[in-house]
Amino acid sequence: MTAPTTMRYRTVADHGFAETRLNESNQQLCFFTKRAFKKGEEIASFSSGSISSTPTYLTVQVGTNKHIMLQPSYLQYINHSCEPNCFFDTSTMKIIALANIGEGEELGFFYPSTEWEMQQPFRCFCGTPSCIGEVRGAAFLNREQVAHYRFTDYIVQRLTRKARKKVA
Numbered sequence: 001m002t003a004p005t006t007m008r009y010r011t012v013a014d015h016g017f018a019e020t021r022l023n024e025s026n027q028q029l030c031f032f033t034k035r036a037f038k039k040g041e042e043i044a045s046f047s048s049g050s051i052s053s054t055p056t057y058l059t060v061q062v063g064t065n066k067h068i069m070l071q072p073s074y075l076q077y078i079n080h081s082c083e084p085n086c087f088f089d090t091s092t093m094k095i096i097a098l099a100n101i102g103e104g105e106e107l108g109f110f111y112p113s114t115e116w117e118m119q120q121p122f123r124c125f126c127g128t129p130s131c132i133g134e135v136r137g138a139a140f141l142n143r144e145q146v147a148h149y150r151f152t153d154y155i156v157q158r159l160t161r162k163a164r165k166k167v168a
């Protein structure tokens with residue numbers, strides 16, 4: 001999550017442990033820590049707002065045909081990263097730090113870690129060495145990519161089922 005120094009951010013909402021900022025160069029909202037977190041530490045817990053059977057670009061998948069709106073809703077401003085520093089555990093409903101995170105760092109999670117097939121795939125320009133390019137969901141990752149990331153229990157089940165089918 002290295003941001004070029006030319007990017008300008010404005011804080012739009014303070015959540016105590018973190019804040020929502022507006023990236024003034026692309027008008028995208030993003031989420032920054034206001035304190036440090038240790039690897040493995042819980043950053044926040046979440047619950048499900050409305051549940052729908054189809055995904056949108058804002059929902060998080062918790063099961064087959066089960067997609068939740070995040071509560072608190074500001075957590076939706078945690079953007080995708082191909083080198084994520086946090087993970088949405090949809091079994092425990094907690095956001096976990098995947099690495100030591102400093103104060104004032106942007107939080108990013110790997111969208112395919114919760115999403116099997118995304119409704120609105122997009123091209124990632126994060127520029128990190130692990131960038132997967134087209135972000136479409138876990139169903140479209142290759143074996144090396146699958147080995148590189150942590151996934152929710154639900155996505156692990158789907159990946160296991162898919163791998164078994166290939167062998168059969």
Ligand SMILES: [Zn+2]
Pocket residue numbers: 081082124125126127128130131132133
């Ligand atoms: Zn990327």
